[in-house]
Amino acid sequence: MIAKQPVLIIDDDEAIQEFVKMALKNEGYAVATASDGAIALDTLQTIEPFLILLDMFMPNMDGPTFIEAFRRMPLPPVPIIMLTAANLHSDLPPGLAVDGILEKPFNLDDLLALVENFAPQ
Numbered sequence: 001m002i003a004k005q006p007v008l009i010i011d012d013d014e015a016i017q018e019f020v021k022m023a024l025k026n027e028g029y030a031v032a033t034a035s036d037g038a039i040a041l042d043t044l045q046t047i048e049p050f051l052i053l054l055d056m057f058m059p060n061m062d063g064p065t066f067i068e069a070f071r072r073m074p075l076p077p078v079p080i081i082m083l084t085a086a087n088l089h090s091d092l093p094p095g096l097a098v099d100g101i102l103e104k105p106f107n108l109d110d111l112l113a114l115v116e117n118f119a120p121q
Contacts, residue, residue: 004030005030005047005048005049005050005120006029006030006031006032006047007024007029007030007031007049007053008032008033008034008040008043008044008047008049008052008053008078009021009024009033009034010033010034010035010037010040010052010053010055010063010066011033011053011058011083012036012058013055014035016055016083016104017035020053020111021033023112024112024115027112027115029119032049035058036060037054037060037062037063037066037069038060039060040052040054040061040066040070041061041066041069041070041073044075048076048078049078050079050119050120051078051079051080051081052070052078052079052080052081053081053083053102053115054066054080054082054083055083055084056082056083056084056085057084063082063084067080067096067097067098071097079099079100079118080097080098080099081098081099081100081101081114081118082098082100082101082102083102083104083106084101084102084103084104085103085105099118102114
């Protein structure tokens with residue numbers, strides 16, 4: 001069964017955002033998008049995603065700042081997968097509270113498997 005709740009994609013790279021959106025829609029998922037963390041926080045006032053796919057580095061509000069603000073919101077917990085081209089050993093902040101990391105460039109099958117793992121049954 002495909003989830004009725006959307007996946008929220010937060011990425012400032014329009015090509016990646018569109019690629020992930022189309023791939024997930026082709027699998028039957030609902031999708032919402034935001035180009036930075038601040039827009040995503042506004043979007044979360046009107047949707048309840050079952051999963052957030054979050055870019056690490058974005059203008060206006062980056063991934064770690066979004067996570068901090070999101071975790072303070074009075075919303076049910078939502079798993080967050082970090083999509084990043086960062087060097088995983090030196091660029092990620094210590095103690096980053098995410099449920100998974102997918103390195104860019106990523107394999108579409110890996111992305112779809114991650115989303116399926118978190119999809120409500």
